[in-house]
Amino acid sequence: MPFPNLFDASGLAETKERILKLKPEQAPQWGKMNVAQMLAHCNVAYEMVYTDKHPRPKAFEKFMIKLFAKKAVTGPKPYKKNGRTAPVFIIADQRNFEAEKERLLSFLDKTHVLGADHFHGRESHAFGHLTAGEWNTLFSKHLDHHLKQFGV
Template structure:
């Protein structure tokens, strides 16, 4: 797994994002490129904002039981997997706005660095290691860039 906290890797991912266009065709799934970037930005919203309420009780238990290993484990995502409701994008987000937000989220994450994320509480999974945070961020974004052949 590439390390999203490494400046060179972050720049590589940003370069890939720069290759996206509003009309870049997906290879699978239903999202267009703007929706995909808005979808990817949700992971950062969950990390950096209080935009979404945190799951509690049984719901949090089930998310940790069923989704945590999938999200922070090394196994790649399958094509056309279902996503959490918070990650569903409805409507047509602005391509350039979502692209700018995504790039800024990547830069912020890289600049905060591994030490900031070591033991940091995630929205739904509880405390994660920096390595798990890296997997959460990099694997998800890489999956969707590959979805668009980028």
């Protein structure tokens, strides 16, 4: 299943439209996070690209993550409901819905403006160098999974 291309204007618009349909009181169809926590959780992927907030895994840890998780994260198969989450992505505290939504929309815009060429060959925290297509799948598949979790 192809996921929306966030480097393309129509794919970006489609994804942003879904995000804008979220409401602070929406309950998940599965999982433990509320909608504000989910948005914060989705922001972590972009924080890893655009900030130094999250330390890079050490060599052995990176090797193991790449070996066991890269295909699941950058491949075409959708995520399963209630799958395991890496500790850095766990959001246990309460978050501000509007602030997290605006951060996510801003990260999406920044990613789109930088474009596929900027991301092609760029190194990720855990998976090594990725193609633009792998970066898009990493971002888009994750968002699609969680937007479906909240029914949009």
